Amino acid sequence: MSNAWRPRFALALRLCVGTPLVVAGVSKLGNPEDFLANIYAYRFPFPDFLLRTIAMGIPWLEFISGVLIISGGLLFGEACAWAAVLLTAFLLASVSAWARGLEIGCGCFGPETLAESQGGLLRALESPLGAIAKDLLLGLAIACLVYMRRRSIFFEGSDVATSD
Amino acid sequence: MNGIFRALSRPFGGLEGSRKGLVKTGRFVARMGLLFLVALMAGYWHNANHPMGVHLPSAQIAKESGGGRLHEPPARANERPPLSSSEQDSSESKGGLLTKVSADEFAPVSVTNETLQIRIHDDAVPEDPFACALGVFWKDIEKEVEMGHVLLIDARSASAFKAGHMPHAVSLPLADWKQHLGKLDLPTSKEQGIVVYCGNTACTTAAQLATLLLEKTKFRNIRYLYEGYWDWKVLASQATPVSELSNHE
Numbered sequence: 001m002s003n004a005w006r007p008r009f010a011l012a013l014r015l016c017v018g019t020p021l022v023v024a025g026v027s028k029l030g031n032p033e034d035f036l037a038n039i040y041a042y043r044f045p046f047p048d049f050l051l052r053t054i055a056m057g058i059p060w061l062e063f064i065s066g067v068l069i070i071s072g073g074l075l076f077g078e079a080c081a082w083a084a085v086l087l088t089a090f091l092l093a094s095v096s097a098w099a100r101g102l103e104i105g106c107g108c109f110g111p112e113t114l115a116e117s118q119g120g121l122l123r124a125l126e127s128p129l130g131a132i133a134k135d136l137l138l139g140l141a142i143a144c145l146v147y148m149r150r151r152s153i154f155f156e157g158s159d160v161a162t163s164d
Numbered sequence: 165m166n167g168i169f170r171a172l173s174r175p176f177g178g179l180e181g182s183r184k185g186l187v188k189t190g191r192f193v194a195r196m197g198l199l200f201l202v203a204l205m206a207g208y209w210h211n212a213n214h215p216m217g218v219h220l221p222s223a224q225i226a227k228e229s230g231g232g233r234l235h236e237p238p239a240r241a242n243e244r245p246p247l248s249s250s251e252q253d254s255s256e257s258k259g260g261l262l263t264k265v266s267a268d269e270f271a272p273v274s275v276t277n278e279t280l281q282i283r284i285h286d287d288a289v290p291e292d293p294f295a296c297a298l299g300v301f302w303k304d305i306e307k308e309v310e311m312g313h314v315l316l317i318d319a320r321s322a323s324a325f326k327a328g329h330m331p332h333a334v335s336l337p338l339a340d341w342k343q344h345l346g347k348l349d350l351p352t353s354k355e356q357g358i359v360v361y362c363g364n365t366a367c368t369t370a371a372q373l374a375t376l377l378l379e380k381t382k383f384r385n386i387r388y389l390y391e392g393y394w395d396w397k398v399l400a401s402q403a404t405p406v407s408e409l410s411n412h413e
Binding site for chain 1 (some may be wrong): 204207323364383392393395399
Protein backbone atom coordinates (compact mmCIF):
# COMPACT_ATOMS: atom_id res chain seq x y z
CA MET A 1 0.00 0.00 0.00
CA SER A 2 1.41 3.41 -0.93
CA ASN A 3 2.06 5.97 1.80
CA ALA A 4 -0.62 8.31 0.41
CA TRP A 5 -3.33 5.69 0.88
CA ARG A 6 -2.39 4.65 4.40
CA PRO A 7 -4.01 7.60 6.22
CA ARG A 8 -7.17 7.16 4.16
CA PHE A 9 -7.22 3.49 4.98
CA ALA A 10 -6.71 4.39 8.65
CA LEU A 11 -9.63 6.83 8.49
CA ALA A 12 -11.85 4.19 6.86
CA LEU A 13 -10.80 1.72 9.54
CA ARG A 14 -11.54 4.24 12.30
CA LEU A 15 -15.00 4.80 10.83
CA CYS A 16 -15.54 1.04 10.55
CA VAL A 17 -14.75 0.57 14.24
CA GLY A 18 -16.17 3.80 15.65
CA THR A 19 -19.49 3.94 13.81
CA PRO A 20 -20.86 0.59 15.09
CA LEU A 21 -19.87 1.62 18.60
CA VAL A 22 -21.64 4.99 18.31
CA VAL A 23 -24.73 3.41 16.73
CA ALA A 24 -24.82 0.66 19.37
CA GLY A 25 -24.45 3.21 22.16
CA VAL A 26 -27.13 5.58 20.86
CA SER A 27 -29.63 2.78 20.21
CA LYS A 28 -29.26 1.62 23.81
CA LEU A 29 -29.49 5.13 25.22
CA GLY A 30 -32.98 5.48 23.74
CA ASN A 31 -34.46 2.74 25.89
CA PRO A 32 -32.29 1.83 28.89
CA GLU A 33 -34.87 -0.52 30.41
CA ASP A 34 -34.94 -2.69 27.31
CA PHE A 35 -31.16 -2.93 27.41
CA LEU A 36 -31.38 -4.03 31.03
CA ALA A 37 -33.94 -6.65 29.97
CA ASN A 38 -31.46 -7.82 27.32
CA ILE A 39 -28.81 -8.21 30.01
CA TYR A 40 -31.27 -10.11 32.24
CA ALA A 41 -32.00 -12.46 29.33
CA TYR A 42 -28.39 -13.66 29.43
CA ARG A 43 -29.10 -14.96 32.95
CA PHE A 44 -25.71 -14.03 34.37
CA PRO A 45 -25.18 -15.07 37.99
CA PHE A 46 -24.24 -11.51 38.95
CA PRO A 47 -25.93 -9.34 41.57
CA ASP A 48 -28.71 -7.05 40.37
CA PHE A 49 -26.73 -3.97 41.41
CA LEU A 50 -23.88 -4.91 39.08
CA LEU A 51 -26.22 -5.65 36.15
CA ARG A 52 -27.95 -2.31 36.58
CA THR A 53 -24.62 -0.47 36.78
CA ILE A 54 -23.54 -2.19 33.57
CA ALA A 55 -26.81 -1.19 31.90
CA MET A 56 -26.21 2.42 32.94
CA GLY A 57 -22.53 2.65 31.99
CA ILE A 58 -22.04 0.55 28.85
CA PRO A 59 -24.11 2.60 26.37
CA TRP A 60 -22.22 5.78 27.25
CA LEU A 61 -18.89 3.98 27.25
CA GLU A 62 -19.63 2.67 23.76
CA PHE A 63 -20.71 6.08 22.56
CA ILE A 64 -17.72 7.95 24.00
CA SER A 65 -15.23 5.30 22.83
CA GLY A 66 -16.75 5.37 19.33
CA VAL A 67 -16.48 9.16 19.09
CA LEU A 68 -12.88 9.15 20.36
CA ILE A 69 -11.89 6.41 17.91
CA ILE A 70 -13.43 8.26 14.97
CA SER A 71 -11.73 11.51 15.98
CA GLY A 72 -8.42 9.64 16.28
CA GLY A 73 -6.88 12.20 18.60
CA LEU A 74 -7.23 12.60 22.34
CA LEU A 75 -7.42 9.39 24.42
CA PHE A 76 -7.42 7.26 21.29
CA GLY A 77 -5.44 4.43 22.86
CA GLU A 78 -7.71 4.35 25.91
CA ALA A 79 -10.82 4.34 23.72
CA CYS A 80 -9.39 1.46 21.68
CA ALA A 81 -8.62 -0.42 24.89
CA TRP A 82 -12.18 0.06 26.12
CA ALA A 83 -13.57 -1.00 22.75
CA ALA A 84 -11.45 -4.15 22.97
CA VAL A 85 -12.63 -4.81 26.54
CA LEU A 86 -16.28 -4.33 25.54
CA LEU A 87 -15.90 -6.56 22.47
CA THR A 88 -14.27 -9.26 24.59
CA ALA A 89 -17.10 -9.01 27.13
CA PHE A 90 -19.74 -9.21 24.38
CA LEU A 91 -17.88 -12.09 22.78
CA LEU A 92 -17.77 -14.03 26.04
CA ALA A 93 -21.46 -13.28 26.70
CA SER A 94 -22.45 -14.43 23.20
CA VAL A 95 -20.36 -17.61 23.48
CA SER A 96 -21.82 -18.32 26.91
CA ALA A 97 -25.40 -17.78 25.62
CA TRP A 98 -24.69 -19.98 22.62
CA ALA A 99 -23.13 -22.71 24.79
CA ARG A 100 -26.11 -22.65 27.15
CA GLY A 101 -28.55 -22.86 24.23
CA LEU A 102 -30.10 -19.46 24.90
CA GLU A 103 -31.70 -18.36 21.65
CA ILE A 104 -31.62 -14.66 22.45
CA GLY A 105 -30.70 -11.62 20.43
CA CYS A 106 -27.47 -10.04 21.61
CA GLY A 107 -29.21 -6.65 21.94
CA CYS A 108 -26.14 -5.08 20.37
CA PHE A 109 -28.05 -2.45 18.41
CA GLY A 110 -31.06 -2.01 20.68
CA PRO A 111 -34.32 -3.99 20.88
CA GLU A 112 -35.98 -2.44 17.82
CA THR A 113 -33.56 -4.05 15.36
CA LEU A 114 -34.89 -7.52 16.14
CA ALA A 115 -38.31 -6.80 14.69
CA GLU A 116 -37.38 -4.37 11.95
CA SER A 117 -34.69 -6.45 10.34
CA GLN A 118 -36.40 -9.79 9.76
CA GLY A 119 -33.94 -11.79 7.70
CA GLY A 120 -31.68 -8.78 7.18
CA LEU A 121 -28.07 -8.11 7.99
CA LEU A 122 -28.84 -6.64 11.42
CA ARG A 123 -30.91 -9.71 12.24
CA ALA A 124 -27.92 -11.89 11.39
CA LEU A 125 -25.64 -9.71 13.51
CA GLU A 126 -28.04 -10.01 16.45
CA SER A 127 -27.83 -13.81 16.49
CA PRO A 128 -25.16 -15.31 18.77
CA LEU A 129 -23.04 -16.57 15.87
CA GLY A 130 -23.38 -13.27 14.02
CA ALA A 131 -22.40 -11.37 17.15
CA ILE A 132 -19.33 -13.58 17.62
CA ALA A 133 -18.25 -13.03 13.99
CA LYS A 134 -18.87 -9.29 14.27
CA ASP A 135 -16.87 -9.04 17.51
CA LEU A 136 -13.93 -10.93 16.01
CA LEU A 137 -13.88 -8.68 12.92
CA LEU A 138 -14.06 -5.52 15.00
CA GLY A 139 -11.33 -6.85 17.28
CA LEU A 140 -9.11 -7.41 14.24
CA ALA A 141 -9.84 -3.88 13.02
CA ILE A 142 -8.94 -2.46 16.45
CA ALA A 143 -5.66 -4.39 16.43
CA CYS A 144 -4.91 -2.92 12.97
CA LEU A 145 -5.72 0.58 14.24
CA VAL A 146 -3.45 0.27 17.26
CA TYR A 147 -0.65 -1.06 15.05
CA MET A 148 -1.07 1.82 12.57
CA ARG A 149 -1.16 4.32 15.40
CA ARG A 150 2.12 3.03 16.78
CA ARG A 151 3.69 3.18 13.31
CA SER A 152 2.68 6.85 12.97
CA ILE A 153 0.64 6.37 9.82
CA PHE A 154 -2.57 7.87 11.04
CA PHE A 155 -2.58 11.23 9.38
CA GLU A 156 -0.95 12.16 6.12
CA GLY A 157 2.47 13.71 6.74
CA SER A 158 2.01 13.66 10.52
CA ASP A 159 3.93 11.94 13.25
CA VAL A 160 1.09 11.93 15.78
CA ALA A 161 1.41 8.49 17.25
CA THR A 162 3.42 6.78 19.91
CA SER A 163 2.57 9.34 22.57
CA ASP A 164 1.65 6.46 24.87
CA MET B 165 16.43 -10.81 44.75
CA ASN B 166 17.40 -7.75 42.74
CA GLY B 167 19.24 -10.00 40.30
CA ILE B 168 16.17 -12.14 39.74
CA PHE B 169 14.07 -9.05 39.10
CA ARG B 170 16.70 -7.71 36.71
CA ALA B 171 16.78 -11.00 34.83
CA LEU B 172 13.03 -11.15 34.61
CA SER B 173 12.80 -7.55 33.40
CA ARG B 174 15.49 -7.93 30.74
CA PRO B 175 13.06 -8.81 27.93
CA PHE B 176 11.13 -5.60 28.71
CA GLY B 177 14.15 -3.33 28.37
CA GLY B 178 15.91 -3.93 31.68
CA LEU B 179 15.05 -2.73 35.17
CA GLU B 180 14.84 0.94 34.24
CA GLY B 181 12.83 0.15 31.13
CA SER B 182 10.35 -2.00 33.00
CA ARG B 183 9.86 0.72 35.64
CA LYS B 184 9.15 3.25 32.93
CA GLY B 185 6.82 0.79 31.27
CA LEU B 186 5.05 0.20 34.55
CA VAL B 187 4.53 3.91 35.09
CA LYS B 188 3.33 4.30 31.51
CA THR B 189 0.90 1.41 31.90
CA GLY B 190 -0.32 2.83 35.21
CA ARG B 191 -1.07 6.17 33.59
CA PHE B 192 -2.82 4.45 30.71
CA VAL B 193 -4.98 2.42 33.07
CA ALA B 194 -5.75 5.55 35.11
CA ARG B 195 -6.91 7.36 31.97
CA MET B 196 -9.06 4.32 31.10
CA GLY B 197 -10.55 4.49 34.58
CA LEU B 198 -11.27 8.17 34.09
CA LEU B 199 -13.04 7.41 30.82
CA PHE B 200 -15.14 4.75 32.54
CA LEU B 201 -15.98 7.11 35.38
CA VAL B 202 -17.14 9.77 32.92
CA ALA B 203 -19.30 7.19 31.11
CA LEU B 204 -20.77 5.95 34.39
CA MET B 205 -21.59 9.45 35.56
CA ALA B 206 -23.15 10.28 32.20
CA GLY B 207 -25.14 7.02 32.41
CA TYR B 208 -26.31 7.80 35.93
CA TRP B 209 -27.40 11.31 34.95
CA HIS B 210 -29.04 10.07 31.75
CA ASN B 211 -31.00 7.32 33.48
CA ALA B 212 -32.07 9.60 36.31
CA ASN B 213 -33.63 11.97 33.76
CA HIS B 214 -35.04 9.36 31.38
CA PRO B 215 -38.63 8.12 31.81
CA MET B 216 -37.52 4.59 30.90
CA GLY B 217 -34.31 4.92 32.90
CA VAL B 218 -32.62 2.18 34.88
CA HIS B 219 -32.16 2.82 38.58
CA LEU B 220 -30.00 1.18 41.17
CA PRO B 221 -31.86 -1.07 43.64
CA SER B 222 -31.37 1.32 46.58
CA ALA B 223 -32.95 4.17 44.60
CA GLN B 224 -35.87 1.93 43.69
CA ILE B 225 -36.53 1.02 47.29
CA ALA B 226 -36.33 4.67 48.34
CA LYS B 227 -38.92 5.79 45.82
CA GLU B 228 -41.58 3.27 46.82
CA SER B 229 -43.79 5.55 48.90
CA GLY B 230 -45.37 2.90 51.08
CA GLY B 231 -42.66 0.31 50.97
CA GLY B 232 -43.96 -2.86 49.29
CA ARG B 233 -44.27 -3.47 45.58
CA LEU B 234 -47.72 -3.69 44.10
CA HIS B 235 -47.05 -6.84 42.10
CA GLU B 236 -46.03 -8.90 45.06
CA PRO B 237 -49.13 -10.92 45.88
CA PRO B 238 -50.52 -10.89 49.40
CA ALA B 239 -50.10 -13.99 51.55
CA ARG B 240 -53.58 -15.21 50.59
CA ALA B 241 -55.87 -14.37 47.73
CA ASN B 242 -57.22 -10.81 47.92
CA GLU B 243 -56.14 -10.46 51.52
CA ARG B 244 -54.99 -7.02 52.52
CA PRO B 245 -51.45 -7.25 53.96
CA PRO B 246 -50.93 -5.79 57.43
CA LEU B 247 -49.77 -2.19 57.52
CA SER B 248 -47.27 -0.72 59.93
CA SER B 249 -48.38 2.35 61.87
CA SER B 250 -46.29 4.72 59.73
CA GLU B 251 -47.71 3.19 56.57
CA GLN B 252 -51.22 3.53 57.96
CA ASP B 253 -50.62 7.23 58.61
CA SER B 254 -49.28 7.86 55.14
CA SER B 255 -52.06 5.76 53.65
CA GLU B 256 -54.73 7.75 55.45
CA SER B 257 -53.23 11.13 54.73
CA LYS B 258 -52.59 10.47 51.05
CA GLY B 259 -55.56 8.24 50.37
CA GLY B 260 -53.84 4.95 49.68
CA LEU B 261 -50.49 3.51 48.63
CA LEU B 262 -50.82 4.72 45.07
CA THR B 263 -52.41 8.12 44.87
CA LYS B 264 -52.94 10.72 42.22
CA VAL B 265 -50.04 13.09 42.75
CA SER B 266 -48.71 15.83 40.55
CA ALA B 267 -45.50 15.28 38.60
CA ASP B 268 -43.72 17.97 40.65
CA GLU B 269 -44.50 16.17 43.87
CA PHE B 270 -42.41 13.13 43.02
CA ALA B 271 -40.05 14.57 40.45
CA PRO B 272 -37.01 14.70 42.76
CA VAL B 273 -37.52 11.09 43.77
CA SER B 274 -36.09 8.39 41.57
CA VAL B 275 -38.93 6.36 40.10
CA THR B 276 -39.17 3.41 37.78
CA ASN B 277 -40.89 3.64 34.44
CA GLU B 278 -43.94 1.75 35.61
CA THR B 279 -44.47 3.89 38.67
CA LEU B 280 -44.17 7.02 36.59
CA GLN B 281 -46.73 5.84 34.10
CA ILE B 282 -49.31 4.86 36.64
CA ARG B 283 -48.98 8.11 38.56
CA ILE B 284 -49.08 10.62 35.76
CA HIS B 285 -52.19 9.15 34.19
CA ASP B 286 -55.17 9.93 36.34
CA ASP B 287 -57.24 7.18 34.78
CA ALA B 288 -54.54 4.62 35.53
CA VAL B 289 -54.77 4.68 39.30
CA PRO B 290 -56.47 1.72 40.94
CA GLU B 291 -59.07 2.77 43.48
CA ASP B 292 -58.01 0.04 45.87
CA PRO B 293 -54.51 -1.17 45.10
CA PHE B 294 -54.77 -3.97 47.63
CA ALA B 295 -57.53 -5.65 45.66
CA CYS B 296 -54.80 -6.63 43.26
CA ALA B 297 -54.97 -9.26 40.59
CA LEU B 298 -53.25 -12.55 41.29
CA GLY B 299 -50.21 -13.85 39.50
CA VAL B 300 -49.80 -17.01 37.48
CA PHE B 301 -46.82 -18.91 36.11
CA TRP B 302 -46.34 -19.49 32.39
CA LYS B 303 -46.20 -23.26 32.77
CA ASP B 304 -49.71 -23.20 34.26
CA ILE B 305 -51.29 -21.36 31.34
CA GLU B 306 -49.13 -22.47 28.43
CA LYS B 307 -51.58 -25.09 27.13
CA GLU B 308 -54.60 -22.86 27.61
CA VAL B 309 -52.90 -20.08 25.66
CA GLU B 310 -52.11 -22.49 22.83
CA MET B 311 -55.73 -23.63 22.72
CA GLY B 312 -56.91 -20.03 22.69
CA HIS B 313 -58.73 -20.26 26.02
CA VAL B 314 -56.75 -17.40 27.52
CA LEU B 315 -56.37 -13.89 26.16
CA LEU B 316 -52.79 -12.65 26.52
CA ILE B 317 -52.34 -8.90 26.99
CA ASP B 318 -48.99 -7.17 26.58
CA ALA B 319 -48.79 -4.23 29.01
CA ARG B 320 -45.54 -2.84 27.61
CA SER B 321 -45.22 0.09 25.23
CA ALA B 322 -46.37 -0.26 21.63
CA SER B 323 -42.78 -0.09 20.36
CA ALA B 324 -41.69 -2.87 22.71
CA PHE B 325 -44.67 -4.95 21.52
CA LYS B 326 -43.68 -4.28 17.92
CA ALA B 327 -40.13 -5.38 18.65
CA GLY B 328 -41.38 -8.77 19.86
CA HIS B 329 -44.22 -10.31 21.81
CA MET B 330 -45.71 -13.60 22.91
CA PRO B 331 -47.78 -15.56 20.39
CA HIS B 332 -51.48 -14.57 20.17
CA ALA B 333 -50.86 -11.58 22.46
CA VAL B 334 -52.54 -8.21 21.97
CA SER B 335 -51.00 -4.88 22.90
CA LEU B 336 -52.52 -2.76 25.66
CA PRO B 337 -49.91 -0.29 26.95
CA LEU B 338 -50.54 0.76 30.54
CA ALA B 339 -49.79 4.41 29.72
CA ASP B 340 -52.96 4.79 27.59
CA TRP B 341 -54.88 1.61 28.21
CA LYS B 342 -58.29 3.28 28.05
CA GLN B 343 -57.75 4.49 24.50
CA HIS B 344 -56.48 1.10 23.36
CA LEU B 345 -59.08 -0.98 25.19
CA GLY B 346 -61.89 0.06 22.83
CA LYS B 347 -59.89 -1.07 19.81
CA LEU B 348 -59.37 -4.61 21.14
CA ASP B 349 -61.47 -7.58 20.12
CA LEU B 350 -62.46 -8.49 23.66
CA PRO B 351 -64.28 -11.70 24.64
CA THR B 352 -67.97 -11.51 25.48
CA SER B 353 -67.91 -13.70 28.57
CA LYS B 354 -66.84 -11.97 31.74
CA GLU B 355 -65.38 -15.27 32.98
CA GLN B 356 -62.96 -15.42 30.04
CA GLY B 357 -59.40 -15.93 31.26
CA ILE B 358 -57.14 -12.94 30.70
CA VAL B 359 -53.43 -12.88 31.50
CA VAL B 360 -51.37 -9.70 31.42
CA TYR B 361 -47.59 -9.69 31.05
CA CYS B 362 -44.78 -7.14 30.85
CA GLY B 363 -41.02 -7.19 30.18
CA ASN B 364 -39.47 -9.29 32.92
CA THR B 365 -39.96 -10.57 36.45
CA ALA B 366 -38.86 -7.24 37.90
CA CYS B 367 -41.45 -5.10 36.11
CA THR B 368 -44.71 -4.10 37.79
CA THR B 369 -46.70 -2.94 34.76
CA ALA B 370 -48.53 -6.24 34.28
CA ALA B 371 -49.78 -6.39 37.86
CA GLN B 372 -50.91 -2.78 37.71
CA LEU B 373 -52.76 -3.22 34.43
CA ALA B 374 -54.33 -6.48 35.60
CA THR B 375 -55.58 -4.74 38.75
CA LEU B 376 -56.98 -1.86 36.71
CA LEU B 377 -58.79 -4.19 34.33
CA LEU B 378 -60.15 -6.14 37.27
CA GLU B 379 -61.49 -2.96 38.80
CA LYS B 380 -62.72 -1.08 35.79
CA THR B 381 -63.96 -3.73 33.34
CA LYS B 382 -66.52 -6.51 33.57
CA PHE B 383 -63.91 -9.27 33.42
CA ARG B 384 -63.38 -11.20 36.63
CA ASN B 385 -60.80 -13.81 35.66
CA ILE B 386 -57.75 -11.59 35.17
CA ARG B 387 -54.26 -12.49 36.27
CA TYR B 388 -50.77 -11.30 35.58
CA LEU B 389 -47.82 -13.41 34.53
CA TYR B 390 -44.99 -13.74 37.04
CA GLU B 391 -42.51 -14.14 34.20
CA GLY B 392 -42.05 -11.41 31.63
CA TYR B 393 -41.61 -11.43 27.89
CA TRP B 394 -37.85 -11.89 28.06
CA ASP B 395 -38.15 -14.79 30.50
CA TRP B 396 -40.74 -16.41 28.26
CA LYS B 397 -38.47 -15.92 25.27
CA VAL B 398 -35.68 -17.80 27.00
CA LEU B 399 -38.02 -20.56 28.18
CA ALA B 400 -39.68 -20.91 24.79
CA SER B 401 -36.43 -20.93 22.86
CA GLN B 402 -35.19 -23.78 25.01
CA ALA B 403 -38.35 -25.76 24.32
CA THR B 404 -38.87 -25.19 20.60
CA PRO B 405 -36.79 -23.82 17.74
CA VAL B 406 -37.08 -20.10 17.16
CA SER B 407 -38.16 -20.63 13.54
CA GLU B 408 -41.29 -22.41 14.77
CA LEU B 409 -41.98 -19.71 17.32
CA SER B 410 -41.87 -16.99 14.68
CA ASN B 411 -44.51 -18.93 12.72
CA HIS B 412 -46.88 -18.55 15.67
CA GLU B 413 -46.41 -14.80 15.57
